[in-house]
Amino acid sequence: MLKDKSFLTILTVFLGAVLVVLGSLIFSSLGYGKEFSFYLLSTLIVISAVAVVTVSNLVYSGFLLVLTFVLVSGIYMLLNADFLAAAQILINGGAVTIMLIFAIWLTNNKNDTANIPYSGYYRYTAFVFVGLGLFLVLVLRITGINFNPTGTPVLSVSPGIWNILEPIKVNTTEKIGQLFFNEYLVPFELASILLLMALIGAIVLALREYKFENKEENLKNKEEEKVLK
Template sequence: MNLSVEIIAFYAFAGLVVLSAIVILFTRNVLYAAFSLLLTFLGISAVYVLAGADFLAVMQILVYVGGVLVLLVFGVMLTNQVAGKSVRTQHHNQFWGLLIGGALFFLLAQAIWFIDMSSLVWLQTAKTVQASTVSTLGIQLMSDFILPFELTAVLLLVALIGAAYVAQRQL
């Protein structure tokens, strides 16, 4: 079997994602779970880079690591000391998490094992190497998809104004 650097890197990052997800499931400290989630997000971003989806990799880092995870870590750190005790989680969902995760893993592994790769026409006609998807996506967003892009921006602005109004009214 010919092992290339890309295959070794893929398995390394996939292992990192799986191990950090297991740490999230088994840790009782919420701050440790948040930092393990950081490793999971970064590992998924690295897998996107290896798959040639550099735009998705950057968006993964910007949106999830830069936005969601930082908000989660700030929330945990600001509320870490409740009545003098550190915030800990209960293990009441650990059984169901293992059961559902194991079932999903079994179904995905079985689907991958029994798939006939030669019958997938889109896989055989796909380009093997593409320089960058960012410029192509930028041109498409600003030319062919300008109306949905602008409508999404207006919808997000309305949601932000609504959230600020609701937060102001409660004070």
């Protein structure tokens, strides 16, 4: 297994992720590393997310998605959301991505054209629309930067849009539990219905079919098919 390069890559990626999360935690706990950990985490998140959508080997991008989610959970920790960070690692980093990676492996076909990327022009156009259009609009509006045609300040962050308050730390796990069974009871029950539905739906679609319930009939049917051939 060690001969395979992908194994080493994956191992390095995981070790790197663990180190980054631990390091950022330590820095944060020391009290002066919040900026450091934010910039480190966000740089790595952006790099790995870009890699997920551009790397040609899909298995790599699957594992990079795990890395992205683990790093995002680090961001959640910086935002005082400890329970959410744990849930993110367990659900998104663990369950969802593992399912996706299984999907990649099970649908692997050497002759498949799916891994050949689109032509450059299409990707550049998409990049211009999304990266320059949507992204710039969002960022400029979110940060409230004004391109003032007459006034002196060209780039200035206006504080007016968001009603920013000082963050406070609360014990999220306990409070989330209470909120689930009080204020967010209806969505909670609805989510359980949703999961039930996903269970039924996924099983029905992924089940292997036999045309007849009876095994003997199935065999007979196969024999008939052979005779016909």
